[in-house]
Amino acid sequence: MNSQPPDACKPVDPAVNSSIPEEYDDLNFFESNETVQWILITTWKGIHDPCSLVMKAKHAQQGGYSAIVIQSLVSNDSSHSIPIWDWDDIDIYPCIVGKTEGQYLKDNFVNEK
DSSP, X not given: OBOSSTTOSSOOOOOOOOBOOGGGOTTOOSXXXXXXXXXXXXXXXXXXXXXXXXXHHHHHHHTTOXXXXXXXXXXXXXXXXOOSTTOTTOOSEEEEEOHHHHHHHHHXXXXXX
């Protein structure tokens, strides 16, 4: 899901609570009551961003997302490291991707509500 607000510096719209549609489970891979796990895609402006990576992840977690993809708007470099301090209260998976990779994900995999 695309983050609303786009930078996730404030609480984000919550993840949709939905079950996995039967047509996507023709191999009976999922339990019948299993729900979809949503990943939030948000943006990051590097040192010019109004909030920290940790704050973005906290807002995604509070919104019910299982992971957060943070799209760098300043470069295509996806090797930015995410500092491990301050992540004590974060239980979701964070990932930083470059500008082009993030746009590819948005164009091909984002499911709008």
